[in-house]
Amino acid sequence: MSAWTRDEMMTVAASRLLWDGCVCFVGIGLPSAACNLARLTHAPDIVLVYESGTLGTRPDVLPLSIGDGELAETAACVVPLPEIFSYFLQAGRVDVGFLGAAQIDRHGNLNSTVIGPYDAPTTRLPGAGGATEIAAHARQTFVMLKATTRSLVATLDFRTSAGFLDGQGTRARTTMRGAGPRTVITDFGLLTPETSSEELQLSALFPGVTVDEARAAVGWPLRVAARLDTIEPPSPLELETLRALHARTREAHSRPVRIPA
């Protein structure tokens, strides 16, 4: 088995956080790959929920959109979208919300709305979608995002989804039912909130990455947790399963679609 990429390590590290049987509300992109890798390896009975209303879906290839036919065809059931958000998510029937974002701050708050001022943005991002209420109501959230100079920042341009707000228990004093971010998976390792300050700190590194490298990628003075782990590299089974999933996905997405007549 050849060496792994950082993307693969991120996906594998994220998949290991999921447990068999958990009910997981899945965002598209890296979270979707991680959740399906978990399903195809150590968590065969994970319940994957996508916001299109597909419950308990078992896609053979990764969907490009949140509502590909593949998700409906392999779902245990398909419910109307308002029900997903009210009867399932808001009602507290989701264990894990798995989110991506453009920016995250030191307290795990997320921005997927704008870079620059809201009324005159330099970059208009897609917006909240399901993320705001997933962040509020899932029992806990995992966040995946790649580290760039503009992604792990001291201050967000806009707060689209709540993490620990200003830390120090501010989230717990709101009416949000979910506990907030448990782990942030990025491309040098994992960040987890410190118990009292609720500030994200470095708790694990990928093999071969240094603390200095992690610090350089983060826009606030990154603290190191009392215990700093090194993540096990991807196993041959994990890598083989993930690469086969991506290969099936590429093949399916490049298959020409007949234009209906």
Next chain:
Amino acid sequence: MKLVTLAQAIERHVADGACVALEGFTHLIPFAAGHEIIRQGRRGLHLVRMTPDLIYDQMIGMGCASRLTFSWGGNPGVGSLHRLRDAVEHRWPVPLEIDEHTHAGVAAAYCAGAARLPFATLRGYLGTDLATANPRIRSVECPFTGERLAAVPAINPDVTILHAQRADRQGNVAIHGILGAQREAGLAARALVVTVEEIVDALPPAMNGIVLPHWVVSAVVHCPGGAYPSYVQGHYARDNGFYQRWDAIARDRAGFRAWMERHVLHSRDHAAFLASLEAAA
């Protein structure tokens, strides 16, 4: 019988300045209807959709809209909607006022609209800047528990346009697969236009299939392929390749205009649009 042509349905039900919702969550997006609105040159529309998707990127880029209510404005799995971004960032081709929500908020607002209630309440928008950015996101106190809950005004479009697998000759509409908030958006509207893949003598019995009964449907249009490049469960697949190619087509103004003229404006109807894509492939 409510069976009309697409051109007739748009002429009758979509006026300049109207509030229009073309719903369908990734699945069953009414592209043909959006293109006909562009062909007929409607202006000043208030467009409503949870996910604007390529169809609103096209309508916004062609200058049909002055206002947009939405909750996620990207090209799913690909990136940005460049025409939406250009309208918001540079007011091109015309300024676009945005009324931005979350999926849960728009879904609740459609439900309230369908029930003809004035507003919807939810545990939503918590701990975010969304309510600061949008003055239409407010809060109410629960009269029983005192809890502060988010409140959003009901959405009641002048017309909602949907695409579905089939309708019968009376105008009953059956939908299966991913449903999105189509039923709620349809029942919230003052008029409901549905384009369908086929018209049948009798719908298959489906007690729990989503059926919009004929007396809530204003017009039915037979429009095969009407959701392409979105998809119709049981009929044709989503053209993910088209969604990926759209990123380059829509990236600059001139290339976008040329594509729209060639394929949409110069095509008499949706069948001609599909044929023009086939010819270009």
